[in-house]
Amino acid sequence: MNLLTLKNLIYSLSKGEKKSFSLLAGMQEGDKKYLKLYEYLLMSKDIDVESLEKSYTKNGLESARKHLYYNLMKALRQAENDKNxxxxxxxxxxxxxxxxxxxxxxxxxxxxxxxxxxxxxxxxxxxxxxxxxxxxxxxxxxxxxxxDEFELIKKQRKIEEILEHEMQVHRHSSLHEIILIRYWRKGTVNSLQEKTKLNDLLLEEYNILNNRNYRSFESQKLHLNFQSAYFMMIGDNEGSLKIFYELDSLFQRNTHLWTDSPTYYIFLLDGILTDLCAMERFDEMPFFVNQLKNISSDSQDLNWQIELLTLHHQLTISNHKDQFENAAKFLEVQKEFIEKLTTNTPFNSQAQLCLTIAITHFWQQEYKQTLRFLNFILNNYRNTFSYQIYVQSRFLFLITQYELANFDYLRYEIRSFERKLKADKQESFLENLLLDILKKLIQNQKNTSKIFENFQEKLKDLDASSDQQRILKVLQIEHWFKIKNANFALVDRICQT
Structure with missing residues (x-):
């Protein structure tokens, strides 16, 4: 593990995990030069390797790095040992x-x-x-x-029975992963060829269900997850919604199997809420938000995560239902709590919440606050959270700069973003379209209605890719363009009269 990754690992530690590491280090004897490296990585914003190497003897930095990693992982293992x-x-x-x-x-x-x-x-x-x-x-x-021989064979057959079940679970899990990647990368199916491929997966799942010898919680969960993804791929939102409730019911009937380790259930609910938002079924979301809120855990880290996801989805509902004033009041009440959440949770979760808060401030036209939360995300991006959150944050940053009429700076930022997308090989139809529209808006402030009409027309060429559709829906870009278009049209009419 290199120094940058080690630094990110240290940043991800909770207070309890830092305490476990300190206790472990305190029990050790002898040279503890790795603690000096720990303090440096904890306190320094950037890593100056040359300066670090000078403060250690030959090969001393490498030795300290290895010892620090070893002891960090040992402390983390000890902290997790009896939790489930x-x-x-x-x-x-x-x-x-x-x-x-x-x-x-x-x-x-x-x-x-x-x-x-x-x-x-x-x-x-x-x-x-x-x-x-x-x-x-x-x-x-x-x-x-x-x-005796009969007892031996009985033991062997039990092992074979469980092995067969595990193999079926593996096959089922593989099918689920395949259908998920198709949905996330390509969205809903349209062509006959795509539907045929999807039906092939459905037939394979049917064969697994027919041949299973064990009806376990895991096998039922995989079946419902697969069905949910299938319904989303064929655009059957009602079918997906029904499966979401069945999945939740399955977990509620089997609480004894996950109560001491609720991580999967937490992220299942998070995924369901994200999908409901994409379907624009905002009235269905509060039920699953409450299910998320009601999960209890002995782990403070998981409790922080639950609180953060709950807050994120509550704000998302308000934002998408145009209840921006309610969202802003809610943020004000939760101000101190948000500060705690953004220091006690993994950075990917922090980034997601900060983006949601930035969106709330943006629709309240509180652009200074919008930029504050966006800068927190963009200044800390070192592959420590998802690239999709980074792209969404960068687009909102550009749109905010446009609202502030910082056009010279905006031109510079657009070029910088284009270089980043090209270097990361992440260019897509939507990214290029949005950047092109922003450039045209900067160049032509008068004839905007044609630019917006052109945008709406080109959106029809956007494929059903969930990744690209998610950017549009999370940032509510179409809504922003409609508002801007209406405002410009009003100004044009006033000028003409």
Whole structure:
């Protein structure tokens, strides 16, 4: 891990994780030069490698970097160790190996029985497989003492049954990933060829469902996720909505399987809310926002994440329903809390929330505040959050500069953004269209109605790519263009009279 990545890892640490690292470092003896590097990366905005190397002996910086990474990861592992059942089972497996090696054979088998039962009741099948295989290894070393052939075959068949289930889950998961990437990259299907390919995936899923020998929470979850993506790809929003409620119901019926580790459910709800926003089903969103808000966790990090996502989606609903004054009042009430959220959550989440807040300020014509939050995002972009958030933030930054009539600066920023897109090979029809429209608006402030009409006409050529459609919908660019067009048309009529 290089120094920049290590710096980003340190920035991502919560207060609890920093405390765990400090406690670990305090228990160690001997040279602790890596702590000096830790403090430097924590406090410095930029990394001056030459200056750093001078403060260490030959190869000292590299040694400190390796030690710092090792101890950071060790502290993070210790902080996570007992937070969920899976971690505890893995630790129990290690304890079993130690007991068996020390000669406590009976106790090690009792441990393995307990691990297998807990793993099965919590559908943690990989843990069951590890425990079951370890049990057979230990029994073989003891010449299968106390075991007859029927009992041995029963144990082997149980392993085969679970392995087959895991293989089916893998196949099902692969299909889900394929349909997701098609949806995210290409959006809804239009051509006969695309529909045929999609139906092939549907047939494969049908075969998996027909041949499954185990109806687990994971297999049901994958089926509903696949169906949801399928309905979105064919443009059946009602079908998708029905599946969203079924998915939530499935999780509510199986709380014992995820309560101690609710991360997947949190991000499932986040995904559902994002999709509902894309479908413009804003009245359906509050139910899922409340489900998100009601998740409880022993992890402070996850609680911060829940609060941040809840705030983001509440603001999104207000923004898209043109309730900008309500959103602004809500922001004012949550001001201190937002400061806490933007220092205690992963940077990708911070960036998403800051973009939503910037959009709220933009529609309130509070451009100074808009730029404040956008600058926070753009100044900290070092591949630490999604490229899509970066592109959306940069476009809003350009539009804000246009509203402020900073045209000279705007020309410079447009050229800079064009170079960035080209260098990253991220140019697309929409990016080029929006930049072209902005350049035309700067050049021609009088004949704007034709520019806007041209924009609307060219939007018809935009493919159904979800990535590109999401930029339009998140920033409400079409709405902005309509308002600008109406304003300019009014000015033109006044001038003519």
């Amino acid at each position: 059942i899976e971690n505890r089972l893995i630790n129990d497996l290690k304890d079993t190996q130690i007991l068996h090696r020390k000669g406590f054979v009976k106790e090690s088998f009792e441990y393995l029985d307990k691990i297998k039962q807990t793993a099965l009741s919590n559908e943690l099948y990989p843990c069951f497989l590890m425990a079951a295989r370890l049990e057979l290894q230990y029994l073989t070393r003891l010449q299968l003492a106390g075991l």
